[in-house]
Amino acid sequence: MAMLAMTFGAPQAQAAGMRPETSVVIVSEGAGEASMTVQNTDATPALLYTSIQGIPEDDEDLLIVTPPVARVEGGQSQLVRFIVSSPAPLKTERLRRVIFDGIPPKDSEAGVRINVNFRQNLPVIVRPAGLAVDSEPWKRLQWTSDGNSLTVKNPSPYVVRLSPGASLEPSGAKLDLGRTYILPNQSFSYPLPSEQGGQLASVRFTPATTYGFSVGTYDAKLTTSASH
The missing domain is CATH 2.60.40.10 (Immunoglobulins)
Structure with a gap:
């Protein structure tokens, strides 16, 4: 079947501000980590805040993100790493959410921070070591x-x-x-x-x-x- 360009449970990363390179993060326990590039599509610099959220059914700490905060110049990109921190080997895939918040700098004339944030909320799937990929x-x-x-x-x-x-x-x-x-x-x-x-x-x-x-x-x- 032909795939349709639509996603479930995650907003499309097309708005101005911080733009992740893909619509989901896949982290392999076997590799120990994964990374994603996030681009600041605006012309001005902004702070990129990255955080991991659990889901109501499962909120155990499984991942560490680095850097949690970074300044990204206008038009530039930041590599964000997702490091597996599970205390025990995973038996099944686990679902998390990653939040990318782009915070504009202070207004140079008014001296106050512009109260407009650009947020991307994407799923993160942590895959156990040795688990074969199933496309269906x-x-x-x-x-x-x-x-x-x-x-x-x-x-x-x-x-x-x-x-x-x-x-x-x-x-x-x-x-x-x-x-x-x-x-x-x-x-x-x-x-x-x-x-x-x-x-x-x-x-x-x-x-x-x-x-x-x-x-x-x-x-x-x-x-x-x-x-x-």
């Missing part, structure tokens, strides 16, 4: 229904990115997954309308690559299970 991890999701609810489970070691909008097939009834990623070993259940129970064959959703690009819709087969 969404195919590993397991979808089951007991007639009353639908459950999606990610038994794989990969972070799966996707659009929150889905549909139940063959009826085409809409389903809001309520999220743009499913972490390893996560599962979520959704109630089904009574008229959908015995008519479901698949779930149609829009997955995204590791870099956040849509690859079109994908129909996942639905397995039925007995109600408890």
